């Protein structure tokens with residue numbers, strides 16, 4: 595009675611270095627469950643996953659990202675997106691146990707490093723087998739699917755060359771290939787994607803979202819990503835960085851470098867006087883700008899090397915983070931003489947977990 599391809603309820607997880615992302619597919623017209631017990635547990639799971647927006651102290655359902663009336667493996671239904679810190683995996687498994695998930699679910703689709711790291715724990719604690727998928731296969735699958743289901747998935751920044759004017763605008767991603775894919779999670783992976791099954795990982799950097807949050811916590815004492823971003827929004831990195839004009843007194847005209855360009859990230863912080871006058875907000879902003887610009891630079895070099903002009907940025911580093919998105923849009927546009935375009939996707943960090951239930 596249950597779909598052979600799609601375990602019901604279909605759950606995909608992406609257990610990352612920082613965050614675990616979970617997608618739950620709720621079919622519109624549930625098949626008749628085999629038994630009364632199954633029906634009860636199914637209802638329980640469904641009610642729990644779809645009625646709450648907070649799970650324990652640290653789990654969240656991103657209601658604004660919910661996708662209704664989508665089709666997966668010939669079934670219509672709703673996709674729910676949930677995240678929690680990977681460090682809370684133990685409490686999540688206990689919660690799953692208490693909701694009776696172990697009784698109904700035998701297999702969960704999984705990807706990310708944690709699919710390996712926590713495999714034994716899933717088996718031992720809740721008797722769930724993880725059906726593992728490669729994270730980059732899943733990521734690409736998820737992205738292509740989301741864009742076909744949701745016409746407002748992909749966007750870019752209009753007027754990217756002036757950050758004070760740049761604004762979100764819809765981008766038609768129906769002819770996606772080729773594109774560079776930059777996944778900014780704890781670390782960064784960069785892929786060149788030339789077709790649905792034709793991609794390679796071309797580069798990466800360990801200076802990613804985890805670095806931003808780690809350094810920002812050290813420098814400002816902030817305790818959450820949201821707080822780090824809020825601080826950064828109110829700060830001014832030019833109090834922290836050494837700019838071209840701090841060195842030249844103006845532009846470096848011969849090579850067309852404007853005075854406002856950062857010449858040395860954190861370059862003012864060797865001075866004691868500067869250090870005492872700088873605020874937590876300035877330090878947060880400088881950390882965000884440093885990490886973002888470095889990723890932008892590497893992404894641009896990859897695009898040039900591969901002769902590809904669309905650069906798609908995903909990953910939870912971009913969550914509630916328009917500063918970085920506008921900066922990346924600016925950097926792609928400015929340094930390429932308007933030939934490269936930065937693109938973004940609404941479901942940011944959820945493509946990997948989504949991909950796993952599509953690859954099943």
Ligand code: ADP
Nearest residue numbers: 610611612613779780803804819909910911943
């Ligand atoms: P990973 O799979 O490595 O966990 P993600 O794509 O989930 O990667 O991105 C993790 C990064 O997202 C963090 O390093 C941080 O910069 C950022 N981030 C966004 N929201 C949060 C959050 N609520 N808690 C922690 N980090 C967050």
